[in-house]
Amino acid sequence: MSSSKFDPRRRLALGFAGLSLLLMAGCQVRPLYSDGPSGAPATALASIGISEAKDRVEQRVRNALIFLTSGGKGEPVAPQYQLALSVSHQTTGVLFDERNDNDTASAGRLVIEADYNLTRVDTGKTVKSGHRKAVALVDFPIQEFAKLRAIRDAENRAARELAEVIRADLSAALGN
Numbered sequence: 001m002s003s004s005k006f007d008p009r010r011r012l013a014l015g016f017a018g019l020s021l022l023l024m025a026g027c028q029v030r031p032l033y034s035d036g037p038s039g040a041p042a043t044a045l046a047s048i049g050i051s052e053a054k055d056r057v058e059q060r061v062r063n064a065l066i067f068l069t070s071g072g073k074g075e076p077v078a079p080q081y082q083l084a085l086s087v088s089h090q091t092t093g094v095l096f097d098e099r100n101d102n103d104t105a106s107a108g109r110l111v112i113e114a115d116y117n118l119t120r121v122d123t124g125k126t127v128k129s130g131h132r133k134a135v136a137l138v139d140f141p142i143q144e145f146a147k148l149r150a151i152r153d154a155e156n157r158a159a160r161e162l163a164e165v166i167r168a169d170l171s172a173a174l175g176n
Helices: 008-025 040-046 056-070 144-175
Strands: 048-050 081-096 105-120 126-139
Touching: 040 048, 040 056, 040 144, 048 056, 056 081, 056 105, 056 144, 081 144, 105 144, 126 144
Parallel strands: 048 081
Antiparallel strands: 081 105, 105 126
16 A cells, blocks of 8 residues: 555655745845845945046036935935045047048047045045946047037946946945
8 A cells, every 4th residue: 555645755845845945934135235124325325425526527427426326315414424536538539540641530439437435534444445447439420519529428428337336336335
């Protein structure tokens, strides 16, 4: 007489399923830089003051960082952290027209680089410092105004991208 109630394979499978459910009950899934139970990374990010900009591209990076760190609420009144930001940018031609004697480029590459240093206001201690860069490709039309506008659009794209990378660095540093 064979009964399926006492089959050792069935008991093993049920035991394995029960153990799997028990292990999975302790797991949780949440975004890496979210407002966990304490809300520490988002609250800390919202309390970052950012240094004044020196030119238009640095102002674009600064504005994007303010928006990303505060969630659209603007700069904090009494920041707990201060971010010293220094941005430089360079546009270079990459595809030169060999048919013309004046070597005009038909496409270019815009590189924006930023050095940043995040410090606590109360202690002056450095929390995170780094160097990041973003690259945007741009087509150079024949018309001069269109070329200037294309470069400005590339600067805006690269500034947003650079701000997102810096925000991710700051979130990781403040989340620890």
